[in-house]
Amino acid sequence: MIEERLSALLCRTCLIGCLIGTVATLYFLAGLAGYVHSPFANFAVLIVLAASALFFLFHFFALPFETNWVGRWIWAALLVILIAEVLLGFLPPTARDELTHHLAIPKLYARAGRIIEVPIAPYAYYPMLLDMLYTPWVYWRYDFVAKHIHALFGFLTGLLIYAYSARRMNSVYGLLGFFFFMSTPAVLRLSHWGYIDLGITFYSTASLLCLLRWRENRDAFRWLALSALSLGFALATKPNGLVACLLLSLLFALVLAKPPRKNLRGVACELVLFAVLTLLPFLPWLIKNWLQTGNPFYPLLGRFFAAKTAAVTDAASFAGLGIFEKRELLYGENIWQLIGLPLRVFFSGQDDNPQYFDGVLTLVLIGFLPWAFKGKWIDEKKLVAIFAFCYLLYAIFLVDLRIRYILLMVPPLVFLLVYGVFNMYLSIERPAYLIAGLLIFAMWHGTYLWRYLQAAETFAYLRGKETREDFLLRALPEYAALQFVNQKVPQTAKIYLLFLGRRAYYCERDYFHDPGELPAFLMGAIRAAEDPREIGRTLKNKNITHLMVREDLLTRFLSDNLTPSQSQIWHGFTANGLKLAFREREYAVYQINA
DSSP: OHHHHHHHHHHHHHHHHHHHHHHHHHHHHHHHTTOTTOHHHHHHHHHHHHHHHHHHHHHHHHGGGGSOHHHHHHHHHHHHHHHHHHHHTTSOOOSHHIIIIITHHHHHHHHHTSOOOOTTOGGGGSOOHHHHHHHHHHHTTOTTHHHHHHHHHHHHHHHHHHHHHHHHSOHHHHHHHHHHHHTSHHHHHHTTSOOSHHHHHHHHHHHHHHHHHHHHOTTOHHHHHHHHHHHHHHHTTOTTHHHHHHHHHHHHHHHHHSSSOOOHHHHHHHHHHHHHHHHHHHHHHHHHHHHHHSOTTTTSOGGGSOOSSOOOOOTTOOTTSOHHHHHHHHHOOOHHHHHTHHHHHHHSOOTTOGGGTTSOOOTHHHHTHHHHSSSSOHHHHHHHHHHHHHHHHHHHHHSOOOGGGGGGGHHHHHHHHHHHHHHHHHHOSOHHHHHHHHHHHHHHHHHHHHHHHHHTTHHHHHTTSSOHHHHHHHHOTTHHHHHHHHHHSOTTOEEEEESSTTOOTTOOSEEEOOSSSSOHHHHHHHHHOSSHHHHHHHHHHTTOOEEEEEHHHHHHHHHHHOOHHHHHHHHHHHHHTEEEEEEETTEEEEEEOO
16 A cells, blocks of 8 residues: 555656646747737646645645654754745845846746747757746746746655655655755755756656656556656756656666567557657757757757757857866866766865866765665666766766756665665664764755855845845845846847846846857957947947946956957047946946947
8 A cells, every 4th residue: 555655646746747847838839829928828837836836745744644753853854944945945036047047038038928039048949848937927027936946846856756765665765865865955055046957857857767667567658658758848848858868768778678578569659659758848849949940959969950040159168178178178187086077076066166066966875875786676776877877977078067967867866875775774783873874964964055044144135124126236246237227228228248147137128148158249349340430330230239347357358369459449449439327346337329
């Protein structure tokens, strides 16, 4: 009975995820048809998200009644995390990718009333399943709800981990896995940001677990269907879903090859079902990009498709370098540091530091691996390990290494962690040492949660002692200049954002920024100009009326990249073609003279 109940919980949680993904896909199609302002479309998203949150809360608050006193203590720690993340989620958005992408692009959709092309932002062509869920809230000006939606996917992933681990062992180990996933510092941080990484983590984990469940009974096609649909929604969430698809398809092939083998017709039916249902949620995004650019995977795979729109490359990018050359050039790392990258991600991560992976994992994820591969379900453990470590190798060798890019491997490592703890507990004479070690890791994770609460200075804002505007003025150095633009610059203005890191979410006027990190358009205007007035004419031809500039960075960049004659033309333009309108905290707004 317990096993059936936990299987039902796993199935229902996956179904909830597929329901959310289906509504987000329908919203995407409605948005393409011009119905972003439709009450029906927006309230459909609200109702499904509310029902999903209630589903999670109902099962979460039932967990302490299904376990012993040890499990209740673990559940209480999870409740603390839940409350803290909900509180942090009420703060206004300030994280970089919220302001450049995951809220900024939906805001453009809400302003236009439809899903439009945004050529200045190549990432706007990526699949954006979760961003569709954020769009109604941005339209209603409740943008902080995006953080709660993202956190919901994290907690639903924890529920998947609980259902799987409790079914294999018992509820205490299920809660232990739930806790160590949610308390991983990177997950704690992402749970109060309006990003998408927890969404793709949920869908890839659901696909993996349903595939393992189908492996137990090849005639239970509902598990295969859920696995394929979840994988399709992972593809529709973020580009690294393509890697998850490759690895899970490999695991699917391994399951097909293992005895008992079906006849050719049975295998063909399984292949077709898996392929069709995986492609179905991803197909609308492929068709949209193909119609707009000629490349269904734009801006990726440009060498295989003759796109109508040229993929943007940054002149200062390191696209032609391998990961080792890149890290040696950027950070001066030696050969031993480079060889040790797979281990370093678990113990040397730091928030907001790209050299140290821009996030924090935890050693506990690999600390119990020597004990994990004992006892039952060895083949299943191997499949889980293959997924986790192949995904890590992909991240190291093929992309810039960031913790959030490899988050998909954390749930599989949590499964192995729980197996390791279970096997160690059964084999050692003094379990108190094991419990003490786990408590030390739990308290260490707790310091990160406290640090995030303190860094955000949460409680003054939540108690109403600080307004939203005051919070943003304190949290974002560029906000004062954006506030000036929103209040003082004419509605018809168009702002060229220079060295703002494309953080355009709070700009209420029409704006332009370069697709890459560097001001390529401005450099082109300066280099093509024969006199200062030509720079102004080039900007005017783009309908640009104002510049908003991080002055110190622009000055340094131009001094390093302009010839003496180009510098003279630029200084002539700034002297006569620009009028300073506002300056504060190294950010300035200039009006272009007619």
